[in-house]
Amino acid sequence: MRGHAIRAEPATTPRDEPLCSRCDAVCCRLTVVLMPEDRVPRHLVARNDHGVEVMARDEEGWCAAVDPLHMRCSIYEDRPVICRRFAMGAPYCLDIRATYREERRRGIPLTLY
Numbered sequence: 001m002r003g004h005a006i007r008a009e010p011a012t013t014p015r016d017e018p019l020c021s022r023c024d025a026v027c028c029r030l031t032v033v034l035m036p037e038d039r040v041p042r043h044l045v046a047r048n049d050h051g052v053e054v055m056a057r058d059e060e061g062w063c064a065a066v067d068p069l070h071m072r073c074s075i076y077e078d079r080p081v082i083c084r085r086f087a088m089g090a091p092y093c094l095d096i097r098a099t100y101r102e103e104r105r106r107g108i109p110l111t112l113y
């Protein structure tokens, strides 16, 4: 009787393939505009220059809800609508990852949007 074949992971994967194990969480540095239905703790909310409520960010540009110790969202169950709609590996994700990689390669500080 033959056993199940175990498929080994490839030693390398395409550079632009999103993997949780090497995600730079660039999306958690983008501006997150809050919707009326969002229920985010008030200490994590800021207003931008136009008076719009957004997720607050720290001095390095990370969303204030990022748990820096574990590099994950500390309010995942209650994360904003925009975050819920962000699809890992979708065109927008791939685009901002590519821009981030290119800016790092060229030594350009990350631009916040």
Ligand code: SF4
Pocket (backbone or CB within 6 Å): 027, 028, 029, 032, 055, 063, 064, 065, 066, 067, 072, 073, 074, 075, 076, 079, 080, 083
């Ligand atoms: S609320 Fe959570 S998922 Fe949304 S940007 Fe902040 S850390 Fe990321």
